[in-house]
Amino acid sequence: MRDLNTLQRKASAHGDHVGAYAAAVLEHPLPWTKMRQVYRLLGLVRRHGAGAADDACRRALDAEVIDVGLIERMLSRGAGEQLPLMAKPPATASRFVRSATDFTVRRPS
Incomplete structure (x- = not known):
């Protein structure tokens, strides 16, 4: 039977965001x-x-994307376990760095 209210209640029983989705x-x-x-x-x-x-439904609702296929991809790829951002390593001097005096133009006086 096509009962939308029962279907909505089943979804809401699994979480607020699942119900909202x-x-x-x-x-x-x-x-x-x-x-x-x-x-x-x-x-x-x-x-x-x-x-x-x-959690996947919450992130999809935040982005205003209503697509169950997206939820499936997020869950199958494990998008919830995102790695923390790593700090960039400090910039090191390049191997072929030349001094600024190598680029000075010598003009005859």
């Missing part, structure tokens, strides 16, 4: 055409866990 998917003039995407989202929650899916 499901609501955003179902905001369509013909919402029953998007029910399969919400079922796919619920499958991703079962496969990858509610915490990881909730």
